Every structure is written in structure tokens, then in C-alpha cells.
Amino acid sequence: MRYIPNTDRDIEHMLEVIGIPNLEALFATIPESDRLRSPIEVPPSVSEFEVLRELSQMAARNANSDTHDWFLGAGTYAHFCPSAIDALVSRAEFLTAYTPYQPEISQGTLQAIFEWQTMICELTGMDVANASMYDGASAAAEAVLMAMRVTRRSRIVATQGLSPTYLEVLRTYIDGLEAELIVVPRGPDGRSEPIAPYVDSETACVIVQQPSFLGTLEDLPAAAQAAHDQSAQLVVTVGEALSLALLTPPGEQGADIVCGEAQSFGVPMSIGGPHVGFLTTRKECVRQLPGRLVGETVDSEGRRGYVLTLATREQHIRRERATSNICTNQGLCLLMATIYLALMGRRGLRELAEINLSKAEYAKQRIRATEGLSLPLEAPTFNEFVVSVPDSADAALERALNAGIVGGLKLDGYAPDLTPSVLVCTTELVSAQAIDRLVEALSGSGR
Amino acid sequence: MSDQDRISEVGNTGAGTTYEEPLLFELSREGRAGYSLPELDVPRVLPEEILPEGSVREDLKTLPELSEVEIVRHFTRLSTWNAAVDFGLYPLGSCTMKYNPKINEKIARIPGFLLAHPRQPDALLQGFLELCYELESQLAAISGMDRVTLQPAAGAQGELAGIMMIRAYHEARDEQRTKIIIPDTAHGTNPASAALNGYKVVEVPSSDEGILSPEAVAGAMDDDVAGIMVTNPNTLGFFEEHMTAISEIVHARGGLVYGDGANLNALMGVARPGDLGIDVMHFNLHKTFSTPHGGGGPGSGPVGVKNLLAPHLPTPVIQKEVGAEGPQFRLENDLPHSIGRLHGNFGNAGMFVRAYTYLRSLGPEGLKHCSEMAVLNANYILARLRGTPYRIPFDRTVMHECIVSDAELSETGVTTADIAKRLIDHGYHPPTTYFPLIVPGALMIEPTETESREGLDRFVDALLSIAEEAKTDPDTVRTAPHHTRRSRMDETKAARHPVLKWTPEPPT
Amino acid sequence: MSETEIPANLKYSAEDEWARDEEGRVTIGITHYAQDQLGDIVFVELPEVGRALEAGEVFGVIESVKAVSDLYAPVAGEIVAINGDLESQPELVNADCYGSGWMCVIQLADKSELQSLLDAEAYGRHVQERDH
Known part of the structure; x- marks a missing residue:
């Protein structure tokens, strides 16, 4: 087994140090009746080139942007996706590192995340971006939960222009909470109908996708007005992040939370994942923001460096009262996007x-x-x-x-x-x- | 420090090929470019002419202007500031930092996987759908569950999905249950996932042996409890010996049992959660099944269920139909009792490809051997630390990880965090510290199966030499690490006055 | 651990808040012991002026780098002032918890409620019991 260094001689020595007769004895704490007594029913292993051949044949049955x-x-x-991206993210120092809990030996990951946060803020026109979410859909759901915490309200007004899967994910996330979801229909020209009539004093947020699922550009200033007239938040979700290079940033059009999917920035389609969601807000709401955040600081000799910060929002400290249960980010994909944005510039x-x-x-x-x-x-x-x-x-x-x-x-x-x-x-x-x-x-x- | 000063730090700093590296934005020079775009073969459109007034943005002034070579050097240099599994032992307890095989990466980059689209018709995606179907079947076989969904993007989202299915199950039976039982050793994601479902958390203490007792669970169990979340092996590294009895207690009052599969690496081919009364569990493909951690993600958190929860699986599910032309795979969206969708697409599909590659490479014997070696390595470390200044709070055979405490070293003024930082000077990423919460000064060590005996010996020797040093030269330990490019960071400053993005210095 | 300061002229809650009464206006903060347990304070979230509180109600949150704790109202009443300096200088709680690190002033609803709080001696015993 090429992934395991220990030989039979090593094993023998180690069992002796532990003071047990055989490998079986390692599992003595598992009651006899709980043990599996037959091999796992999965196919037998094959060699490296056979795996490659088998999987290549599977892959060949998928149409893709090279074949069509x-x-x-x-x-x-x-x-x-420019070639430099894959070359850099394939570096084991990025690929095989964990969440940067130990800043002294994680400055590479931390600085890259800080650069990502900076560029996402620039693109969205917002103050603070987190270190990524699973995807655009869950970012939208987390954005809505965040707006509910900020406003302490539970009515959600979403436009039909949201991606249908985003709407489905949103429904799934709020199902266990006492929240109400209202959908504003699409008007004849493809944009949302006027939103204001759907917003009231119980509304936590209006969520609009820009461009809409059907590609149309929504009137964000009008959506902001409709939300803010009732002290609700405007959440803007972005499905095609490249549009941010062209369109006025949602943050300049009244958005309070901007979220979306950054796959367009150098992340391969990869049958829908892993991609990378982003979530941004205004400075004053940073403590309601879920997910990891990287901040600048100095080390004990005064040299600039980066750390995970404001961790008290998170599940490992606040447990059931955390802003979210999210633990991982999409580190490798946000790195792809960061390199992409640097290359495109x-x-x-x-x-x-x-x-x-x-x-x-x-x-x-x-x-x-x-x-x-x-x-x-x-x-x-x-x-x-x-x-x-x-x-x-x-x-x-x-x-x-x-x-x-x-x-x-x-x-x-x-x-x-x-x-x-x-x-x-x-x-x-x-x-x-x-x-x-x-x-x-x-x-x-x-x- | 001005930008120009920072730039001057680039290059040889007097420490060989050790480089300081400014931010991209500080390196930027007007007029440089790292991209190449095709000639436009259609008429150029001016955005201002066709888009509504006020809808076109101004310059992206913060984005850098750099050549490809500068960007490649920037990120290559940054990479050298990271520790990683490919450098050496990364014994971060609970995170299963095992070797990530290179073949996984190669296969995930085949265009039929890398460049295919989640919404292309089922007929154009048969290879991938077959892979998903097979991966689901194999995860079910490993865990003893009946059905598996691959959709959750990470373990925490898997927990969320699992608890949602438990809630859907009770709701379908018109039962309004309000509580979830969680042991005091649980990961923080467990209570957070329960809370996102509107459940109250009832914490139960572990026994003196570091495991759950049936009595404690029985005491907390009533008709308002929707279920219990159990990590097995638990975060102390112990197999929950009374799992079957606990499942029976919970089932008898109508509750369900959630298994947190974060530590499945200990059990493959040895025991199956599904045989111990677990009704629903998640897998961490990035722990047990060797997909890379990538500096924090992406993860992937498939969920396995028993048949009683199958109607509540997230949509879509993949179905296999055998017809005249052989097996066909299709997506089924019509599941009236489903909890709905959790991900915009199928989940982290690229991770399915890697995990499946791993399973095909290992087979049943290989998987079992991994678990045996993971458990052997953890027990070897524990055996070597017995009778040393490190205290073993629960001295029993462990599974894939072991917990030691430095409590006896506290009189030297050296803390757990100091020991962790000093390990960096010895070339190791530190173990998880101060977790589980019930062990003061905990060091949670998970070596995984992909480490050699002599590698473990060196690690233990490092721990012992630090214990000695804590007595003879505590200051050196307290101020570690000393051989990194940054010393200890001021985390208080970062949190008191957050600087979360770069801003240009105002012109002077 | 440094010697815990417990001024004799204040009242205390079991949740480690102190209270100083000035004719029904009660200034609230956290004790020396509490700030020591939390470590470097990085953020204090305080309620709006005008909010009415029940005794025992959570009125704010205090965070250090790696811990977070709720603030509980030791007495019922209306918030009449908050310490705005803590927004930019949360470190005042560590430096001077009984002085410039105060948190808010509550206008007492029922003066007799103060009697239910601990005196310095009782609070000192309470702290000792938890340390063992």
C-alpha cells in the first residue's frame, strides 16, 4: 500500500511498545457484537494506471467545454482559466495545508485571503468581505439569515429573478426558523415588478439577484429605496461575478449585504463545485458576518502579518449561538479567484x-x-x-x-x-x- | 513604512532564498498586465451606450497591474510561508491531515470532469452520474447506511442536512420535538447545526472513562428530544462502547441518532456506524477520503441515512435505471418529503472525483489497513508519552487520536499554547490545543496512517525535549516559535482594531 | 493569577458584574476577576439608551480574543447612559474595570432590589469557590 510507510517489522515493534499482541487488540474497546466481521463490500483495489484508465473512460462520457x-x-x-492558476494552486504548500489556525506557519494562506477580501470589497463596493462561503446559493441563504439577525425581523422578500436553485436553498435554510418568504414576480420586460408594495415593517430584507437568473439587469437603486423605506436591508446576490467588472458596484447603489458566486474568476466549472461564494457587508455589521475573517496585525517584533480574527462569532467558540455553523471555507477556490483577479488586473x-x-x-x-x-x-x-x-x-x-x-x-x-x-x-x-x-x-x- | 520601503524588502533579505513579500496592491505598477485576451471578432459595444444611465461602474482602481511572472513569484513566495502535509507530520487532532494522493488531483483535472457543467442534460453527464452513484454505494457500504447524498459542501453542512432530515421525519409524524442531546466533548458545529434547526441543545457530560454512559443519556432523554448527536470515535479518541445501548434508549422514546463521521478514519472495515443504531451520519471526504484541505477548504460532507430517512434526502437524487442500452443514470427532483436543496449544484463535485479515485485505489483491504495504521500510530504516540511529564487524562486504548495534557508543566509557567508554538521550531504543525473543552491544557494528536514509525519517534522526542526545556529554559518556550518568518502575532490588536482589507495610504 | 480586586464599597452579582448606586442611578461594569478570566477584551456590545431591562436579562456581550460572555443586568430598570468610549477603547475594561471601564448606568425600578446583590465579602467567597 503505497500511502502507508510502516512495514510488518515496524508494526511488530510498535505493538511491542504499546504492549499488545496484534492489530486486532487495538480495537479491544469495540464490543465484539459491534465489529464488522466481513470485508467492506466495495470493489477490490486497482493499480494507479488502471484507476486512471477507468476514470478517464468515465470522464469521456461527459460533454465539456473542450468537446463542444x-x-x-x-x-x-x-x-x-489562465494556466498560472492551476500551477500555483497545485503547490502542496497551498493544497495540503489546513485552515490557518497557526499564523506563524500560515502566512501564505492568510495573506492571500487578505488580498481576496480586499479585491472582493473593491468589486462589490462594500467595506468587509469574509474568507468565502461554500457557493453562491448558501452565501445567499447565509446573507438572508444575517439580515434577519441585524434587523431582528423574519419576513423575507425575494425576487423571482433569483436563481431557482438559490431560492430552493434559501427555503431549505429558513425552514427550521420562524420566517416567511415572499416572492416578487417578474415583470413583462424581465426585471422584477416594483418591490415596494411587498415590503413592510416586519421585513428583514429584500434580496435581488444582479443580473437576474434570466440575465436581465435589475433596478438596484429602486430596490434599495423599497427596502430602506421600511428599515429593511437590501441583499444583492451576484451569479455572474464578471458583471461586477462592468456594473456599478451594488455597494454604491444601496446594498447592505452583497453576496454571490465567484466561480467566474478562474475557478473551473467542475460540474458545479467546488466553487466559491462570497459575502460582504458594511463595517458596522461585521460582527453578524458568518465565516472566517483575516485581519492585519503585527508580530512580536513589529513586523506586519495576518491572522484569523473576530473568531468569537464562530461555532467553535459560540457553539449554538454562533452566527452560522460554517467551519470550512473554500480556501483553494478563493486562492484561484485571487490569482485570477491579479492576472486579469x-x-x-x-x-x-x-x-x-x-x-x-x-x-x-x-x-x-x-x-x-x-x-x-x-x-x-x-x-x-x-x-x-x-x-x-x-x-x-x-x-x-x-x-x-x-x-x-x-x-x-x-x-x-x-x-x-x-x-x-x-x-x-x-x-x-x-x-x-x-x-x-x-x-x-x-x- | 512607505510602499517603496516595502518593495525594497523583496528579494534577498540576507536569509538566502527567504523572501519578504508585500501585498499585490503594493507591487502594482501602472501599465503592466498578466492577461492575454483574443481579438474581438464581433463589433465592439460601448457599455455606456447600451446600458441604463448610472449602471456602468468606474475604474477597478484597487485591482493590481502586474505581469504574469510577478504574480507567479508573488504566490510562490507566499506558498513558502505555509506548513503543509507534504512537508511533514501535521498532527492536528480531529482534522485527519493524511496524505493527499497525487493521482486524485490528476484525475480531477481530466476535462470531462473539470470542464463539464452541472446543468448539462443528464445524457451528456453519464460518466459523472455513474461516479456519484458508485461513490454513494461505496460510502453506504463502508458505513452500513442505506442511502447517501453527496450534496452537502462540508461536514458542517452535512450536519445541517442530517438534523433537517431528523426534523422532517418528526414533522411528517406530526410530532413537535424541541431538543437535541449533545455530549460535552462535541465539536462546536454540532450545537450550531442544531440551533440552525431551531432546536434547543441539551448537553450531557461524559463519564469518568471519557465516553457517554447510557445512564446519562437516559436521564436527558424524554419525548421532547428529537435526537442525539454522537461523534464516534469521540473527540477524546475513544470508541463509544455503549453506542448500541444509547441508540436503543433514544429510539425507545422516538428519537433518532445522528453520527458525526468526522472520526470515521478509525473505523473503516472495523465497525460500521449503521450497525450501531446510527440513523443518519455525515462523512468528511476531506478527512477520511483524502481530498485536500486547501488552506481551509473546500470540504465535502456527504450524508448517509437509513431507509426511514430516505424520503427526506435533499434533492436531486441520482437514480440508476437498467434498460436495453445498459445502465442509465438520471436526476430525480420529485421527492415530496425532501428537505429541499442545500447547494446550488451537486455539491463539491471535484471532491467526489478525488474521493472515488481514493476508494478505487484502496479497495476493502486498503481501507481497513488505513484504519488499523491510523489507530496503531495514535496508540504508539500515547504509549511513548506514558510516564513522561505529559499527563494522560484517560489512559485507555484510543482509536485514531490521543489526548495528552500538559497540566504538570503549568508550574513552569509554560502554557499549552507555548508548547504548541515550540513544536513549530521542531518542524511540526502543532496538534489541536485546548480541545476537547473538558480536558484542561489538552493537546489532541492525530497522526493518521500515512506517517512512519521513525517519524512518530521524532515527533515524540520533540515533545519530550520541549517538556525538558520548559523546566530548564522556559523563556525560550514561552516566546516560540523562533525559526519562522513571523514570530507570535498580536491577535488582540487584530481584534480590537480590525483591518480587514488593504487601503491605499493617503498621499503625503 | 494576579490578586483579584474587590472594592468594598460596591455590590456584586454572581455573574461577575459590579454595581455602584448613586441615589437610584446604578453604574454597572464587570469585575476584576471577570476581566482577568476573559483576558484581553476586544469588543463590548452595549444596549441603546432608553431600553428597559429585567433583572437577569442579557443586555450586552463582551468579547476577548478567544472567549465571549453575555452581560446580565444585575438589577431591573432603564438604561440611562452607556460608556461610548468602550467602542473604540475596549481595553479600558482590562485597564480600569471599576473606573473608566464602566459599561452603563441603569435607573433603578425598585431600590430594594440592590439588597439582593452580594457584598464584597460574599462575592469574594463566590470567586474562591469557583476557582477550586
Whole structure:
């Protein structure tokens, strides 16, 4: 067994030191009747190259952004990940370290988290960012729980523009608490209906996704006004983090908590995880923020360094009265995002966002000009939008697949009023030529 | 210190290839770039012209401007400031810092796993769905549970899911139970997870032997108790010998038993939680099944249940259907009694790939051998520390980890934290300290199976030499570590006046 | 451990708060023993002025780097003043817990309630019992 150094001779010596006759005796405290008396029923082990071959064959049965032109987004985005990211996060010093409890030997992880916190604050326009959440969905749920603690209220107003899975996760999280969830419907142009009528003096927060699940840009200042008029908090959740490089930061539009999914920042799609959620707030609410936080300080010789701080919010100290039960963060994925943001930098990230926008506008223009296709929602969008197709979403996507294209998300179950339609996303990975072929395939005009 | 001074610290500091490293933002120089983007093959759109007024942001002025080589050096240098399992023994109790095999990483990076999308049609995702189905089956076989969901993103979210299923079970039977029993040795996540479900926590003390007694549980058990959360082996490293009896007591009053699987590394092939009356438990793929800890995450916390809780599993569940064209796997969302969804997608899928690779590499004998060696290593450390200045609060055979206390050293003025810090000078990441809470001055040592006998000997020798040093030269211990690039950090300053992000220095 | 200071002219609660009565206006803080047990205080959360408290009600939170403790109202009444300096200088609680580290002033609802608190001697015994 190549992962275990001890040989039979080592084992013999160690048993002697312990003073027991055999390995069996190590388990003497387990009552006889509790023991497993047969081997575990899992397949026998195979060698390294056989594992590689077996798993490669499994992997080959999954379509991916290398095998197909990719227009499927809906919360997970096919952006390019520069090579330096994987090279750096594969370093064992990052990969095989634990949570940085011992700052003297964890400054690498700690400083990277501090850099992440700084960049997330810049992107969202907020004061404080934590050291990440599991994903965008649980970040949204934790954001809502946080707003409930801050306001000591329990009514939640969410817009239908939230990703359906985010809404599901939110429902799951609040199910055990005495909370009420109200959903504001989508208006005809794809944005939320006016929110103010749904907010009252019992409302803890309004939560809005920007851009919405269907890609439309919501009116955040109006949402902020609706929330603040009743002293409720505005929570903004961001599914496509690249949009933050282009759009006015939610923090400048009245958001009290900004959360979201940062997978777009150099984290591979990896079938939906591990990704990395972020959660930010204003300075005065930092003690209600869940998750790890890294702060700057000095060592005993006055040299600058970083530590985990404000830990009294957390479960290992406050136990049942903690802000959350969260323990791990998504350290490795936040490191990917931090490296990505450093590589793209001040100008590259904006340029990339504009490329995404330009591709989407080109695609929309082609769709408008194509018989059988239309754009049912008029509100402005970033890199994702709804396309009405002539026959059925299944048929349209099947035509795309036959042309080597994963064409988007079938919206039948998500937006019945728009059926038949497809949610299409254009990142920098799709060429103009691929867009042309997609449009042709969705419309059926190439048959 | 000005930016320019910090920059001058970069490079050789007189300590060989030991580098000081400023923040990215301090290194930034206008005009540098670390990216490469394709030529735009569609007409360029000006955001201001097509987006509503006021919706386009200004410059991302804090983001750095650096070349790729500078960024690679920055993070490479930062990495050298970390301790890690690949450097050596990392005996952090309760965290199971075992070796993370390289093949796991390689396989997780195959494009069919790395570049596939969670919402692509089931038909285009058959390889992954099969892997999930097989991983669920194998985790069920290891634990003796009937069904497994892989969705929870970490152990704590697994606990949350498990307690939600217990709540859903009682609610489906129209029972309003309000309490959860938790032993005093539990991880902090247990009470926090119970509280998130609206449950009150009833704490029960451990016996003089460091385990739960059936009497203590019976005393706390009544018809308002929804269930009990038990970590087995517990955080003192002991097998809960009365687990079956405790399960019976709880079941008899209609409660359910939650098993915290954080310490499953001791039991693979030896005993199965499902055979001891556990109704629901979580696994930590990043502990027991060798997925990397990554500086704090990602974790992955699958949950196994007995059939009575299966209707409440989170959605979606993966189903296998055998048809004319062989087995097909599909996602089932229609579960009327499900607790719902916990993750935006399937969970931390990349960790499933790594854990599955590990299981295929080990097989039944390999798994059992891991547990045997983990337990052997822990008992070896304990045996070697017996009769030394370290006190053994409960001197019995342990499972995968052992607890010693430094209480006898306290008269030297040296604290547990000091000993932990001094271990760093000997080249070790310290064990978990001051936990479990019921042992004063606890050092919780979990060597794992991937350490050699002589490696353990060196670690024990280091502990003994520190105990000696505490008597002869306590100051050196109290001010440790001495061979790190930062000495002890001022945590009070960090908490009193939090600086949680970089801000540019105002121009002078 | 340093010698615990327990001024004779104050009243004490079993939860380690002290109280100084000035004609019905009662100043509240935590004892020397409590601040010593907590270690370096990093944050004090205090209630709003005007809030009415029951005796024994949690009115705030005090945090050190690695511990957190609730603050319990030793007597019932209305909060009429809080120590705003603690927001920026929580270290005052360590430096001068009976002086500049005070926390709030409660306008007593029922003066007789003070009689139920411990005197210095009784509190001293209470501290000793817990240390053993």
C-alpha cells in the first residue's frame, strides 16, 4: 500500500511498545457484537494506471467545454482559466495545508485571503468581505439569515429573478426558523415588478439577484429605496461575478449585504463545485458576518502579518449561538479567484467583461434578424439572455447538439410563460462563427 | 513604512532564498498586465451606450497591474510561508491531515470532469452520474447506511442536512420535538447545526472513562428530544462502547441518532456506524477520503441515512435505471418529503472525483489497513508519552487520536499554547490545543496512517525535549516559535482594531 | 493569577458584574476577576439608551480574543447612559474595570432590589469557590 510507510517489522515493534499482541487488540474497546466481521463490500483495489484508465473512460462520457461550443451558463460560467492558476494552486504548500489556525506557519494562506477580501470589497463596493462561503446559493441563504439577525425581523422578500436553485436553498435554510418568504414576480420586460408594495415593517430584507437568473439587469437603486423605506436591508446576490467588472458596484447603489458566486474568476466549472461564494457587508455589521475573517496585525517584533480574527462569532467558540455553523471555507477556490483577479488586473477584467457584453449584443442582434427566433425580454442584459425558439426547447437544443454546440438551458420548467425558450450565455470562449451556428441551429433554418 | 520601503524588502533579505513579500496592491505598477485576451471578432459595444444611465461602474482602481511572472513569484513566495502535509507530520487532532494522493488531483483535472457543467442534460453527464452513484454505494457500504447524498459542501453542512432530515421525519409524524442531546466533548458545529434547526441543545457530560454512559443519556432523554448527536470515535479518541445501548434508549422514546463521521478514519472495515443504531451520519471526504484541505477548504460532507430517512434526502437524487442500452443514470427532483436543496449544484463535485479515485485505489483491504495504521500510530504516540511529564487524562486504548495534557508543566509557567508554538521550531504543525473543552491544557494528536514509525519517534522526542526545556529554559518556550518568518502575532490588536482589507495610504 | 480586586464599597452579582448606586442611578461594569478570566477584551456590545431591562436579562456581550460572555443586568430598570468610549477603547475594561471601564448606568425600578446583590465579602467567597 503505497500511502502507508510502516512495514510488518515496524508494526511488530510498535505493538511491542504499546504492549499488545496484534492489530486486532487495538480495537479491544469495540464490543465484539459491534465489529464488522466481513470485508467492506466495495470493489477490490486497482493499480494507479488502471484507476486512471477507468476514470478517464468515465470522464469521456461527459460533454465539456473542450468537446463542444458552450452557451450554457445559468449560474456556472465557461470562462477561460489562465494556466498560472492551476500551477500555483497545485503547490502542496497551498493544497495540503489546513485552515490557518497557526499564523506563524500560515502566512501564505492568510495573506492571500487578505488580498481576496480586499479585491472582493473593491468589486462589490462594500467595506468587509469574509474568507468565502461554500457557493453562491448558501452565501445567499447565509446573507438572508444575517439580515434577519441585524434587523431582528423574519419576513423575507425575494425576487423571482433569483436563481431557482438559490431560492430552493434559501427555503431549505429558513425552514427550521420562524420566517416567511415572499416572492416578487417578474415583470413583462424581465426585471422584477416594483418591490415596494411587498415590503413592510416586519421585513428583514429584500434580496435581488444582479443580473437576474434570466440575465436581465435589475433596478438596484429602486430596490434599495423599497427596502430602506421600511428599515429593511437590501441583499444583492451576484451569479455572474464578471458583471461586477462592468456594473456599478451594488455597494454604491444601496446594498447592505452583497453576496454571490465567484466561480467566474478562474475557478473551473467542475460540474458545479467546488466553487466559491462570497459575502460582504458594511463595517458596522461585521460582527453578524458568518465565516472566517483575516485581519492585519503585527508580530512580536513589529513586523506586519495576518491572522484569523473576530473568531468569537464562530461555532467553535459560540457553539449554538454562533452566527452560522460554517467551519470550512473554500480556501483553494478563493486562492484561484485571487490569482485570477491579479492576472486579469485593473484593465484586463474590464476588457474581458466588455468582450462578453459585445458577444452577447452581437448574438442578440443576429437573433433579432433571424426568422423563428426572438428576444422576449426587453430589459438590458450582460452576457446572458432568453431566446424564444420556434418549436420546442428540446428540439432546438438537440439541433444545436448535432452541430457540436451545448446551446443553453431549456427554460420550460423555470419560466413556463416564456416556453418555448432557451437561456443562452456568451462568454469570451464563443467565437462569432460559433454564435452564427448556434443561431442557425436554434432557429432550425439550417435544415 | 512607505510602499517603496516595502518593495525594497523583496528579494534577498540576507536569509538566502527567504523572501519578504508585500501585498499585490503594493507591487502594482501602472501599465503592466498578466492577461492575454483574443481579438474581438464581433463589433465592439460601448457599455455606456447600451446600458441604463448610472449602471456602468468606474475604474477597478484597487485591482493590481502586474505581469504574469510577478504574480507567479508573488504566490510562490507566499506558498513558502505555509506548513503543509507534504512537508511533514501535521498532527492536528480531529482534522485527519493524511496524505493527499497525487493521482486524485490528476484525475480531477481530466476535462470531462473539470470542464463539464452541472446543468448539462443528464445524457451528456453519464460518466459523472455513474461516479456519484458508485461513490454513494461505496460510502453506504463502508458505513452500513442505506442511502447517501453527496450534496452537502462540508461536514458542517452535512450536519445541517442530517438534523433537517431528523426534523422532517418528526414533522411528517406530526410530532413537535424541541431538543437535541449533545455530549460535552462535541465539536462546536454540532450545537450550531442544531440551533440552525431551531432546536434547543441539551448537553450531557461524559463519564469518568471519557465516553457517554447510557445512564446519562437516559436521564436527558424524554419525548421532547428529537435526537442525539454522537461523534464516534469521540473527540477524546475513544470508541463509544455503549453506542448500541444509547441508540436503543433514544429510539425507545422516538428519537433518532445522528453520527458525526468526522472520526470515521478509525473505523473503516472495523465497525460500521449503521450497525450501531446510527440513523443518519455525515462523512468528511476531506478527512477520511483524502481530498485536500486547501488552506481551509473546500470540504465535502456527504450524508448517509437509513431507509426511514430516505424520503427526506435533499434533492436531486441520482437514480440508476437498467434498460436495453445498459445502465442509465438520471436526476430525480420529485421527492415530496425532501428537505429541499442545500447547494446550488451537486455539491463539491471535484471532491467526489478525488474521493472515488481514493476508494478505487484502496479497495476493502486498503481501507481497513488505513484504519488499523491510523489507530496503531495514535496508540504508539500515547504509549511513548506514558510516564513522561505529559499527563494522560484517560489512559485507555484510543482509536485514531490521543489526548495528552500538559497540566504538570503549568508550574513552569509554560502554557499549552507555548508548547504548541515550540513544536513549530521542531518542524511540526502543532496538534489541536485546548480541545476537547473538558480536558484542561489538552493537546489532541492525530497522526493518521500515512506517517512512519521513525517519524512518530521524532515527533515524540520533540515533545519530550520541549517538556525538558520548559523546566530548564522556559523563556525560550514561552516566546516560540523562533525559526519562522513571523514570530507570535498580536491577535488582540487584530481584534480590537480590525483591518480587514488593504487601503491605499493617503498621499503625503 | 494576579490578586483579584474587590472594592468594598460596591455590590456584586454572581455573574461577575459590579454595581455602584448613586441615589437610584446604578453604574454597572464587570469585575476584576471577570476581566482577568476573559483576558484581553476586544469588543463590548452595549444596549441603546432608553431600553428597559429585567433583572437577569442579557443586555450586552463582551468579547476577548478567544472567549465571549453575555452581560446580565444585575438589577431591573432603564438604561440611562452607556460608556461610548468602550467602542473604540475596549481595553479600558482590562485597564480600569471599576473606573473608566464602566459599561452603563441603569435607573433603578425598585431600590430594594440592590439588597439582593452580594457584598464584597460574599462575592469574594463566590470567586474562591469557583476557582477550586
